[in-house]
Amino acid sequence: MELVLAAPGLLAIAAELLARDEAxxxxxAAAEPIVVDDLDQALLGALELAASSAPLAALGAGMDPAxxxxxxxxxxxxRVTHDDVRIDARVDDLSASEADTLVTLLDAHFxxxxxxxxxPRPDAWFAATSAGQEIATTPLDAxxxxxxxxxxxxxxxxxxxxxxxxxxxxxxxxxALGERAHPVNGVWFSCGGMLPGASGGSPSPGRERHPPTxxxxxxxxxxxxxxxxxxLHGRDAAMYRNVATGIAAAVDDDVRxxxxxxxxxxxxxxxxxxxxxxxxxxxxxxxxxxGRVELVADGRGVAAAWSVAKPSLWQRFFPRTARFLPPVxxx
Numbered sequence: 001m002e003l004v005l006a007a008p009g010l011l012a013i014a015a016e017l018l019a020r021d022e023a024x025x026x027x028x029a030a031a032e033p034i035v036v037d038d039l040d041q042a043l044l045g046a047l048e049l050a051a052s053s054a055p056l057a058a059l060g061a062g063m064d065p066a067x068x069x070x071x072x073x074x075x076x077x078x079r080v081t082h083d084d085v086r087i088d089a090r091v092d093d094l095s096a097s098e099a100d101t102l103v104t105l106l107d108a109h110f111x112x113x114x115x116x117x118x119x120p121r122p123d124a125w126f127a128a129t130s131a132g133q134e135i136a137t138t139p140l141d142a143x144x145x146x147x148x149x150x151x152x153x154x155x156x157x158x159x160x161x162x163x164x165x166x167x168x169x170x171x172x173x174x175x176a177l178g179e180r181a182h183p184v185n186g187v188w189f190s191c192g193g194m195l196p197g198a199s200g201g202s203p204s205p206g207r208e209r210h211p212p213t214x215x216x217x218x219x220x221x222x223x224x225x226x227x228x229x230x231x232l233h234g235r236d237a238a239m240y241r242n243v244a245t246g247i248a249a250a251v252d253d254d255v256r257x258x259x260x261x262x263x264x265x266x267x268x269x270x271x272x273x274x275x276x277x278x279x280x281x282x283x284x285x286x287x288x289x290x291g292r293v294e295l296v297a298d299g300r301g302v303a304a305a306w307s308v309a310k311p312s313l314w315q316r317f318f319p320r321t322a323r324f325l326p327p328v329x330x331x
Contacts, residue, residue, distance in 0.1 A: 003258045004046045004294045008222040009265035011326040012299030023279040024324035033304035035327045037142040040225045042296035042303040052193025060227030061124040071192030073127040078186040084147045091182050094122040133157045137190040214250040216240040217261035226261050243280040302329045
């Protein structure tokens, strides 16, 4: 069995604090990071799952993709600079009524073009169309703060999506919610696709006796893709409690992989809980409960994955030391 441990926000913590942690130092000594655009991409890569994150996230958030092309449609605050437009941040403090107001507005405007907007939660927005789309997009975390021109959609159908992005900015420009402390004056499309495994794009029927992956996840956006993977196999993800509970449940279910999504690290004080969970995972690796532990994490606009195998007897007696450093984006 393998463990994939997702640590949202870990890489945003001060580097000197990360470097002091023993469990993170063991990870740094055992593996080099694979750097990607966002946490969802790192998670899917660790699971070797060739799929788009948006339809899985939609499924995990409680929306049925029903064979449609689904893309993230995140509400954002945009800032006009002297030579371009940049995204300052995702707007993640909308109330349910504010989200409903904006989604209703967008749905009415774009419905004639076959594009519908849905928000199963105020922090989980998607757009869907019945026709497949050939576009490549930039995940929001990788686009924030950058010049937007190189981040715009590309591909056969890109012109339509670029036009829609412009229309969204114009539509939201004079809206009342554009005057709030964190204004919604744009929407960012990313990570679109259809659910894997079925031409209809619907979740597998029924509940598999032994699904390939057991998922434990905290509530909210960070766990949506993992929950979607569980639901794709007709299962609901368990609520994360601790690593030991997740391991016990996965063993009982006889699965190949255990996926645990930890609570997001927001403040320095949250680091201890995440590192303690990682230390528990590494001890389970040494005991032989896992053949491999994959750590995936994000923060400061970058994500990465580390793959740690069970240490040999020699490595346990003479461990290699290394300083854990959060990776930086090179492009």
